[in-house]
Amino acid sequence: MVRGALKLKRLAVRMGMLGVGCCIAGGIAHAQAPLEVGQDGHVTTNGIAAIGVSAQEGQRLAQVGKWQMLELEHTLTALLAEDDVMLSFSPRRGGDVFLMFVLKGQEVKDPALSVRFSNGLEVKSFHYTGIINRGTQWGCYVSEAEGKALFAALAQSHAVTMVWSGGQKQVEFAQGAEFVQNMRETAQHGHMPFPQ
Secondary structure: OOOOOEEOOOOOOOOOOOOEOOOOOOOOOOOOOOEEEOOOOEEEEOOOOEOOEOOOOEEEEEEEOOEEEEEEOOEEEEEEEEOOEEEEEEEOOOOOEEEEEEEOOOOOOOOOEEEEEOOOOEEOOOEEEEEEOOEEEEEEEEOHHHHHHHHHHHHHOOEEEEEEOOEEEEEEOOOHHHHHHHHHHHHHHHOOOOOO
């Protein structure tokens, strides 16, 4: 299970600074992170805006296979974390979706990153956000239409492959469609943003 620590960072002025840094059990517990997911599913922030929210408590609402659904201040995040990688999608108010990729324990100085789902959808629009806590982070915003396609890809796929300069990681997963349906229904019932 992910004990988590996320660190997101927004690059544009509009984005502000945020981050998601992911610690997995036995990981870099000493690193400061703005968001932590406890084994009991309790989510806390450490006074830094995480995923565009102020320092408030949240929770892990569900886990289906390897995908976790987090809630912070009435906003959902889909989180996939395995070994040294973390990938997250956060639907935002206004329709767009924020994507984040974190590579833990590796300092990559080349900004190139590609995320490809097994159904064929590929995202290459990530911005390089730099080296933080001895790991590397990328993030980007996609439109609501692109976000809808992204969640459709998650539902239709059994794996996602992240490729960066000098390495790659493929994470296989099951029940993607069930996870997306669960997240969509949770958003609808809670009046939270989700790409339509």
